[in-house]
Amino acid sequence: MTDKVLYIHKPFLILLILTLIPFSAQAAIDTYDTPNDGGNSITVTWGGEVIAQSRDKFTSLDIQRQKVAESAGWETAAVLPVTDSVFVDDSVKDNIPYKYRIVFSAPEGEALIFESEPVKSSPQFFNTKRLNVLIGVIICCVILFYYIYESRKGKKFYLRPIGGLQAIDDAVGRATEMGKPILYSAGRGKMQRVATIASMNVLSSVATKTAEYNTPLIFPNSEPVVAAVAQEVVYEAYLKAGHPDRYNPDDVFYLTDSQFGYAAAVDGIMVRRKPATNLFIGTFEAESLILAETGNSIGAIQIAGTDSTIQLAFFIVACDYFLIGEEYFAASGYLSKDPMVLGSLKGQDWLKIIVGGAIILGAVLETAGIGFFSKLFGIG
Amino acid sequence: MYRRIPLIVCFIFGAFMLIQFFVPHRVSTEFYEMTLEWAQIIYAFALLVGALMLMKHHAVNATRKSSDDRPFSIIVIAGIATMCIAGLIWGHGEGTVFNWFFQNVQAPMQSTMFSLLAFFVASAAFRGFRARNTQAIFLLIAATIVMLGRVPIGELISPVIPQVADWILNVPSMAARRGIYIGIALGSIATSLRVILGIERTYLGGS
Amino acid sequence: MAEANGKRFHTRHLIFLLMAIAVVLPLIFKPGLPLRVTKEVQDIYDYIEGLPEESVVIISFDHEASSLPEMVPMAEALLRHCFRKNLKVCGMALLAEGTSVGDANLRRIGAEYNKEYGEDYIFWGFRPQHEVAILALGEDITREFKTDYTGRPISGFPIMQGLRNYQNVAAVISVGDGDIPIYWVNYAQARYGVNIIPAITAVMATTMYPFLQSEQIVGLAAGLKGAAEYEKLLNRTGLATRGMDAQSTAHVLIIVLIAIGNIIMFRQRGGKRS
Numbered sequence: 139m140t141d142k143v144l145y146i147h148k149p150f151l152i153l154l155i156l157t158l159i160p161f162s163a164q165a166a167i168d169t170y171d172t173p174n175d176g177g178n179s180i181t182v183t184w185g186g187e188v189i190a191q192s193r194d195k196f197t198s199l200d201i202q203r204q205k206v207a208e209s210a211g212w213e214t215a216a217v218l219p220v221t222d223s224v225f226v227d228d229s230v231k232d233n234i235p236y237k238y239r240i241v242f243s244a245p246e247g248e249a250l251i252f253e254s255e256p257v258k259s260s261p262q263f264f265n266t267k268r269l270n271v272l273i274g275v276i277i278c279c280v281i282l283f284y285y286i287y288e289s290r291k292g293k294k295f296y297l298r299p300i301g302g303l304q305a306i307d308d309a310v311g312r313a314t315e316m317g318k319p320i321l322y323s324a325g326r327g328k329m330q331r332v333a334t335i336a337s338m339n340v341l342s343s344v345a346t347k348t349a350e351y352n353t354p355l356i357f358p359n360s361e362p363v364v365a366a367v368a369q370e371v372v373y374e375a376y377l378k379a380g381h382p383d384r385y386n387p388d389d390v391f392y393l394t395d396s397q398f399g400y401a402a403a404v405d406g407i408m409v410r411r412k413p414a415t416n417l418f419i420g421t422f423e424a425e426s427l428i429l430a431e432t433g434n435s436i437g438a439i440q441i442a443g444t445d446s447t448i449q450l451a452f453f454i455v456a457c458d459y460f461l462i463g464e465e466y467f468a469a470s471g472y473l474s475k476d477p478m479v480l481g482s483l484k485g486q487d488w489l490k491i492i493v494g495g496a497i498i499l500g501a502v503l504e505t506a507g508i509g510f511f512s513k514l515f516g517i518g
Numbered sequence: 519m520y521r522r523i524p525l526i527v528c529f530i531f532g533a534f535m536l537i538q539f540f541v542p543h544r545v546s547t548e549f550y551e552m553t554l555e556w557a558q559i560i561y562a563f564a565l566l567v568g569a570l571m572l573m574k575h576h577a578v579n580a581t582r583k584s585s586d587d588r589p590f591s592i593i594v595i596a597g598i599a600t601m602c603i604a605g606l607i608w609g610h611g612e613g614t615v616f617n618w619f620f621q622n623v624q625a626p627m628q629s630t631m632f633s634l635l636a637f638f639v640a641s642a643a644f645r646g647f648r649a650r651n652t653q654a655i656f657l658l659i660a661a662t663i664v665m666l667g668r669v670p671i672g673e674l675i676s677p678v679i680p681q682v683a684d685w686i687l688n689v690p691s692m693a694a695r696r697g698i699y700i701g702i703a704l705g706s707i708a709t710s711l712r713v714i715l716g717i718e719r720t721y722l723g724g725s
Numbered sequence: 726m727a728e729a730n731g732k733r734f735h736t737r738h739l740i741f742l743l744m745a746i747a748v749v750l751p752l753i754f755k756p757g758l759p760l761r762v763t764k765e766v767q768d769i770y771d772y773i774e775g776l777p778e779e780s781v782v783i784i785s786f787d788h789e790a791s792s793l794p795e796m797v798p799m800a801e802a803l804l805r806h807c808f809r810k811n812l813k814v815c816g817m818a819l820l821a822e823g824t825s826v827g828d829a830n831l832r833r834i835g836a837e838y839n840k841e842y843g844e845d846y847i848f849w850g851f852r853p854q855h856e857v858a859i860l861a862l863g864e865d866i867t868r869e870f871k872t873d874y875t876g877r878p879i880s881g882f883p884i885m886q887g888l889r890n891y892q893n894v895a896a897v898i899s900v901g902d903g904d905i906p907i908y909w910v911n912y913a914q915a916r917y918g919v920n921i922i923p924a925i926t927a928v929m930a931t932t933m934y935p936f937l938q939s940e941q942i943v944g945l946a947a948g949l950k951g952a953a954e955y956e957k958l959l960n961r962t963g964l965a966t967r968g969m970d971a972q973s974t975a976h977v978l979i980i981v982l983i984a985i986g987n988i989i990m991f992r993q994r995g996g997k998r999s
Contacts, residue, residue: 228889265540332709335709335720367721388578391572397789397903399631410586424926447932455642463698467706467709482711554861620822640982671977
């Protein structure tokens with residue numbers, strides 16, 4: 139970091155130079171390549187005693203820059219309030235040396251100028267402010283891979299019984315006995331949402347059972363992509379069960395992506411076709427209670443699972459069984475018994491212990507007035 | 519091959535999106551922006567697929583005399599046709615036929631559906647909120663305080679009620695919700711990794 | 726699970742009737758109950774009040790037509806405050822149905838304060854795939870929205886000069902009836918650090934509390950109550966303030982119904998024991 143008074147182009151030239159020279163060492167202008175960015179950016183900061191003492195005298199602050207190689211004239215990069223002490227210049231080119239100067243000036247013509255050393259901008263390949271996230275990702279991956287690997291080697295993992303998933307068999311059986319259809323809804327989540335992917339896993343398992351029992355499965359969708367995927371999932375399940383002839387593509391269809399338009403349409407289907415079982419597995423919003431209450435009024439058995447915590451309260455009141463939190467994401471492993479999925483569930487448990495430990499440690503340290511630990515979790 | 523290509527595409531893009539988060543370089547951000555644009559373009563085509571799927575489903579229903587859904591399907595097709603014609607001929611700005619239908623037909627109908635929540639909350643609360651055990655009693659007391667504390671009448675009864683309601687929402691309720699959130703987040707991470715690595719592939723239509 | 730029966734008039738129908746009465750009567754008689762401004766709403770007001778003039782604020786109409794009665798008073802109150810403070814307002818929508826409503830609101834409230842389209846405010850229009858759109862705005866706004874709602878190139882408007890991405894934005898207000906405000910927090914705040922102001926429906930309110938405590942959002946305006954509180958701060962009685970009395974009576978009715986339900990349960994239990 140270097141700084142020097144260059145010249146004063148207004149009156150009182152000599153006087154000002156004489157005034158400033160003794161203080162110039164205490165003033166500071168610092169320029170550097172803006173860190174953790176994609177390039178084309180230089181940060182200019184300034185401060186020090188001289189600037190602090192003279193700020194009141196000046197009314198305007200110009201940031202000027204010059205391409206060193208071209209030795210062209212100075213161009214104004216920005217005009218800032220005199221109280222500012224940092225400027226990020228996002229309009230420079232990479233790998234070209236620039237010099238900056240800050241010019242404080244007063245209406246009387248008095249001016250104070252500081253010039254920097256040449257500086258170049260360049261893009262970075264790693265955002266160091268996100269190092270903590272990278273460490274977190276690595277920890278997650280290592281633990282999950284380890285348990286997936288253990289599981290592939292043949293190690294057995296215990297999965298506690300999940301009431302909501304155990305009830306699916308009974309619910310399908312009940313619909314078959316009553317000769318009524320099953321209604322499945324994945325809510326309003328888009329296909330890229332993890333909850334929707336988890337819902338497709340449950341759907342596959344449910345469809346396999348409905349194929350075996352020859353029970354109609356109605357699946358109204360609020361997303362065209364989900365509808366297309368669901369048609370494929372259900373068809374594959376029927377194929378796997380050995381009954382592709384029982385698959386009716388008209389029972390898996392797209393309705394609308396309007397929230398209450400969807401609720402109205404599904405309510406209508408429930409009232410007209412009176413399903414024996416309703417499965418609400420996916421992302422739900424305010425329409426959850428409207429769907430569940432209508433299902434309740436027609437006497438259907440209802441099982442719900444969602445990642446929307448607030449809707450859980452509504453589902454708990456109006457449904458017979460429900461999946462809370464990660465139970466919902468465990469459904470895939472629980473229903474398919476795939477050892478690799480079961481292994482990742484075990485890994486999840488260990489991650490939860492680590493997160494819990496970090497929360498307790500953070501709470502204790504913060505209470506004791508030690509803040510460094512919680513700062514480790516900030517994302518830049 | 520039928521399964522392998524989507525799995526490879528999924529792995530490449532999943533891994534790229536993960537790595538991209540840590541790489542601020544211009545090449546990375548340019549490619550990232552391009553990927554975002556692709557996602558929107560794909561979605562536009564998906565909407566087209568959705569519209570065709572909707573029309574096909576209702577056209578089949580409308581032509582089937584035995585179908586219970588026939589009148590509803592006819593209304594859906596008529597509604598789509600009306601809005602399309604109105605939008606294409608007169609545009610969709612303020613004062614147009616399209617906007618008139620939106621303001622005077624669609625908005626009131628949808629608001630009616632939303633307002634059903636008030637009625638269903640009342641009936642669900644009456645049916646389900648019972649003091650069957652100690653935990654349920656605590657839940658009931660908390661719910662009553664929060665319901666009163668969130669409206670002016672709570673303040674009128676006692677200024678303490680809104681404060682207690684805020685405490686319930688900010689402390690015990692939040693603690694429970696955070697626990698569930700953490701579980702969901704970890705479940706999401708594990709599921710995402712399984713999808714990227716091709717372990718979870720049901721969404722492709724089978725395993 | 727309630728078994729359906731053949732009765733024409735169920736208890737639930739009586740409950741629906743009572744709820745309708747509880748909502749309608751206060752709207753007719755307007756008792757005007759006093760309203761307390763909560764810290765969450767006050768924080769939003771103070772933040773906007775503290776912004777320098779000409780700061781850029783994005784307001785995203787992330788709602789559908791169904792929630793207009795709850796969302797419009799909220800959007801109106803926030804827009805009035807922004808225009809009163811001479812902030813530059815950029816409107817957009819992440820749900821198609823919010824588009825025409827948002828455009829109409831911006832123009833109407835802008836006209837109230839004699840604001841110029843393109844100079845003081847602009848409406849970019851609608852973008853599908855909300856998470857993608859939110860992320861894209863963090864990189865380059867003019868790349869995501871090449872034209873405004875009326876089809877004119879946005880880079881030609883004075884309001885867009887020097888406005889590249891979230892770095893040039895003081896806050897994003899998401900007026901939303903679903904979980905889109907959460908996406909704004911997860912993607913725009915967590916990744917780009919922009920300040921988020923959620924204005925949401927009452928039914929979604931508790932989903933935002935964790936973000937409030939972790940200071941990932943400026944404040945929280947939830948439901949008709951949030952809008953009514955904002956109207957109070959602006960010294961302006963609007964639709965929301967008038968609706969608060971109805972909400973009070975509806976809450977009281979629900980509490981009374983829960984009490985009756987429990988009395989019935991205890992009497993049935995007593996009957997069985999005897």
